[in-house]
Amino acid sequence: MSETPWLTIVGLGEDGPDGLSPASHQALKDAEIVMGAERHLSLLPDLGAETVEWPVPFADGVDILLSYRGRKVVMLASGDPFWFGAGSVMAKHLDPGEWQALPVPSTMSLAAAALGWPLERVLTTGLHAAPYAQLKPHLFPNARILATLRDGEAVADLAAWLCDEGFGPSTLHILEALGGPRQRIRQATADGNLPSDIQHPVSIGIEVAGGGAVIPLSSGRPDHLFDNDGQITKRPVRALTLSALAPCPGEHLWDIGGGSGSIGIEWLWAHPTTRATAVEINADRADRIRENAARLGVDRLNVVTGAAPDALEGLEHPDAVFIGGGISQEMLEIVWASIPQGTRLVANAVTLEAEVLLANWQAEKGGDLLRIELAQSHPLGRKRGWKSSYPIVQWSVAK
Template sequence: MTDWLSLIGIGEDGAPGLCAAAQTALARADVVFGGARHLAMIEHRDKRPWPVPFSPAELLALRGSARVAALVSGDPFWHGAGGSLATDLRPDEWRCYPQPSVFSQAAARLGWRLEEVTCLGLHAAPLARLRRDLQPGQRLIVTLRDGKAPAELAAYLAASGFGTADLWVMERLGGPNERITRLQASDTVAPTAAPVACAIALRDGPAIPLASGRDDAFFAHDGQITKRPIRALALSALAPRAGELLWDLGTGSGSVAVEWLLAHPKNRAIGVERDPVRAARAQSNIAAFCPGAGDVLVGESLAHIAALPDPDAVFVGGGFDHALLDALWARLPAGCRLVVHGVTLETESLLAKAHDRFGGSLLRIELAQAAPLGRLRGWKASYPVVQWQVVR
């Protein structure tokens, strides 16, 4: 059956706001899926609410046997369910009838150029997803979970150092009960009516720098951390690209994994750390900057790498030895980028032999920082770090 699924964008006005083609598709549907609020707007003999958590399984089980309509807020393919529903279907099996998205309506109310605004769907994501985008002078529009979420958003902004941000709380955009309230993130925000979105105009605040090699103070650690200048060189050698997966073996504080994730929102990372306390701390660092984008496993790297998904790059910051070298070389896919740091003489010797055997580049990094020397100052040298970089 072709064209059996209709993705219908629906706004606050409900069915009367639908175009003629969308109303026809809704009328001919055997089954209608949607959120409780949307289903209450229409009359139909077979209305089924989306499961919580969301899953398209029940709808897709009707594939080809019934005509189905799916009610989605605004534009089904702009932070909506359209992508999840259409992924496994042929183009001739579905048709979409979009309406203006919440983001478009919010930008239209404020006179903002939508192409210059960061748009995020936070209705099913933690507020920490915002952290990378908190940059002075930037504008954001975010969808939120419920009427309590604007107050939680304001508190998060204030706690992150952006309490001076202008905040527009936008309730029920596009409907007769639309209301927009402007305040600052440091103000008290009353509970609102869902559906709700917020527009944010950021002022000054402690932004995360865009270049790799962020200050060590951004990360929780116990001293076991790849220091800022060395980390910048590690990320340069790892050369992250959009949508890639990193293995961070001997992850320590997870700082390299976090920097990898900050390079692009679609990047993913898996850390391995033998110390459970450090592993938990690394997981917390990832959650603070890029929630949901990385996992940290507890144990020895050798015990995990066989079962991990193929990486695009691997960083080894500790625990490198002959056994791990042989296992990695046998396991890694062609084209994978491997970067290893060593501090001890034994690891330096191993890296020199690996370089001779497999090629790549070998770099010895020696850094010194100015420090008090009596009444004057002198250079205090750190342990040299040897970096081996190679493509499998």
């Protein structure tokens, strides 16, 4: 760990050096090397330091900057480097004493101030390098969203996506070069006429409106959200299964026999820090899981194509495991031996053979057995009657 930081990450607004603190001015004055994007470098006056333009893609510049370790270096970033900015990327490569950050107001703060939106009640996200589908779980009437975008063309792309999702009437606040002399704010609807001269840097404020499908907050979302070939844990059983799995922030799920991916996707909806791995032997279903996850805003779902238990080798240890199909004595033995103490295991059985297997394991390992019997009303002649589904036996246990 260095006694004094060799790297200073200076947040820069569109007003250039005018908005910088005395500490930032001093860092620029003392720097041997100033590294930043072409746009950032152009905002500064002539410097005594050597200037290095940050390459595209961003990742290519990390090793270049690290090669200057030990010299006085300033890295230029937009606004607050730790609010959807580059600072968090660099901090992963450095010890705490090697760097310091000197932020200015973030794009989100400037946008909220310009629109009069209470920032604590607004979803803030970065879409400059992420799929628009990440917004899917957050689309509901009257929601407010602030997001960074890649460039002016991305505004039209985002508008088209909102229209496809059924939220064309949403108001878009197009925010250009906030905080600088080129600042401009214009409004349009996603399904209306958009400006053709949108300048970078650009962010967007969305006031959601329209009749698109809204994803409910409770577990057991509608089956129609998940494209499937019939291999899906149906909504009521899924709700009971997620309740037994009990996702908590930061936890990792193994979903063995992923089917449509509905269990893993709902696990990931529970909290932005949750993680999940779906294991599916059928390649077509594995592809469908990936497509469902991407379309529903959780492309962080890791999908492994292969047969359990072999496909479990090398996976990060789970905090919870769901076995939804293909239960066997061998699978239970290997899964049980693979998981750490305290891991929660939930298994659903439909066949008599699988039910007996779970009953035997529950007798030996403990936990709870739940028999799920459901019936739905169906036409019966001119009247109605009950049609029962196959009963399901669910074993839930903590190792």
